[in-house]
Amino acid sequence: MPMERPAVTVLSGLWSGATHAVARALLAADPSLLLVRCDLTDGRDGYRCRVMRAGTAQLVELRGAPLGGDMSLALRGEILPTLARLANTRPYQRVVLLPPAVVEPETVAAACTGCVVDGVPLEDLIRVDSYVTVVHGDFLLDALNTGDDLVRLGIPAGRDDRRSLAEVAVRQIEYADTIVLWGSCAGGPFDTAQIHALLHHLAPWAAHLRLADDLVDATDLATRLLDSGRHRPETPGTLARGIEGFPLGVHEPSPTYDVVSAVFRACRPFHPRRLHQAYEAINNGVLRSRGHLWLASQPDVIVAWEFTGGGLTLGALGRWQAATPEEQWHHFSDRRRLAASVEWHPYYDDRHHYLVFIGIDLDVAALHRALTRCLLTDAELADGQEAWRAYTDPFAGRFTPGAIAMPAGGAT
Template identity: 45%
Template sequence: MSIDPSTSVAPARADRRPAVTVLSGFSPAAVQAAARALLIGADRLLAISHDLTGIRHGIVRRTVRSATALIEQSTVEPVHGCVSCTLRDDVLPTLVRLARTCPDSDLLLVLPPAVEPETVATACARCLVDGAPVTDAVRFDSYVTVVDADRFLGDLASSDDLRDRDLHAADDDHRAVAEVVAHQVEFCDTVILWSRPDTDPVELSRLGTLVHRLAPWAVQVPTGTTHSLDCTGLTALVHGTGRHDPRRPGVLGLALEGRPIAVHAPSPDGVTSIVFESRRPFHPQRWHDALGTLTGDALRGRGQLWIASQPDAVVGFECAGGGVRMDGLGYWLAALPVERWTRTSDDRRLAADLGWDPYYGDRRTVLALIGLRLDAAAITGTLRSCLLTDAELADGMDRWRQLSDPFAGCFPLTGDHAEGN
């Protein structure tokens, strides 16, 4: 049999860029232990870490090490003394520099406790190093979060701010501990469940269920079930997996692209996950008044919604640590001229087209509430009571805009992000 050369396909070129694994977690001891295990398990892996304890005083300490040697230890003075500046001015340039000087080594970027992995991904998308994208030099292979079985639930349920634990990165850093912990798990594609042989199996099972409810898209890798750690086995499950999908949006953008934000399921472990969906908008005052009831017992809430008085705005919703955050995510496509739809992602336009409603367009509420032994029926009933009634719907959008609105002015549709994702 002969082969026509004109129809043959050239083999794909091997990607020779060093692979970067980003390792995060709120327990420094567990993260550092996992980093050491990965270094032992991979011959050509270099770990880069930054000590931010002095960042508010303009000092950052950078360390680069292999399994057997300390390669670099330097003090860096960021121009503005903030996390974003450190990422732009030192972390990303260090990755690029090491990729050039050690092209046969993969890289393990070990994040400090209060740094969220999505911040790294955002910086990579926006920052250039020597005039070129960071991804010209390296490929981000996976985002891994270490969950400490002894601490995770306590941190997720905590009402502390980072400031209460002296972990805030700047004077204006008002993030909650629970918010950071949730974000670290939600953005990752792999979760290392770091436990010890004496960890209660029932508690470990509940932890695995809770992590799955927070990040059903992530692969779980348990450790600590025996008295010795198989570093090679752990590394094989974590390093070089290619699990990171650079197209996957942050958690608040998932529903806009038609992706699931959680699973709707009770659990024999007592972990409850409730997903609520509706085409109807919320009445602004009733939604405002119900927030305390809805979020009081939830460990985590997230999603998108729309409010009748502001029908053009996509509203992102989060709750953690007893606090609630609502941010504008831009316009609904139904509120934009068609020629502006191209400014959004292909996946969002496809999701809108598949679920388009002749009256509401792509407007829809998708919320998830996750916690322990939540009353799903009561929470769903409360959410439904916040929606517009049939009579209120019949009044039409012009009347909706005149409703009493505690959120007036909170979601302005101006600026670079007006089109959303």
């Protein structure tokens, strides 16, 4: 085993033309670079994985069986082990993994966890240097407004893959630690600047690069994308960021090229019926909202809130620390316990709301008023938890909180 683990850059993107252009530029800058490219083939019937480098023939090719919507099986079973073996035999060459266009970076990260190659944990053989997502500015807004799933749109994916195009787009952007905006928008400089601002609001924690599509300095691009060391494995998935103490978004109610981002935080619980009646109005004009909340009728569960492509998904992120026996608190991460300590309230304990709303020309004041009206009133608060649990709850039975919060995020 080499002393220094080979560095792997994961290069994702829904728009293959732009993603492949970035990959070609990296190969041009470093002829010794290994590019592991995976494609879904034969109309969602399987995958093909090729390993290439500049100036040489294809090194190896893998063909996989139908995925049934689970790319993680292919990643753990063959793709990541092949990548690790290649990297181990060429310890001083950099590696770029180019997964299929519809694969989310978090899927790759999850597959890396617990993956064992020839009896050795994957993290002992390679290190992921960064997750890079390439975005084509001309198509991003259309993607974020598309609620149709991949199968309906005819995009190669697993046969049972029912994710919407908007879901894939935001998850690729939000998990990345580096985002490349490829090309200029056909509408002109204002539209390009608007997309750039939108990407900053969607992923304020990422490094952002903007490239023209007519002339790219390959050497400069490689310097900015490779060996950056930006990936932090301890960073949770997007939905769990807030409960783990990481920022979930930025509060910028003043528009930047008409793009607005608003953060809503409060401690008193939502009334389930009023929230259910208002959620469409709350997300009116919103491109993306995300975060977590709690319902007065279900005070044990952390409810994940995720809106994109015109659809709202609610799920369980686990239990609040206050609803978990103290002898089990050691199951929470150190960051989770620290975040709970900071958020601890003398009446609500660690329960709170943390929601982020991103859109174009959003009325932040109206949004805040709509959310505030869903909170319990003073009179309702005075009734106490036993009365809250008896509320008519349109969300009853929809959440299974589990024992602890999920460190990697994701609704269930």
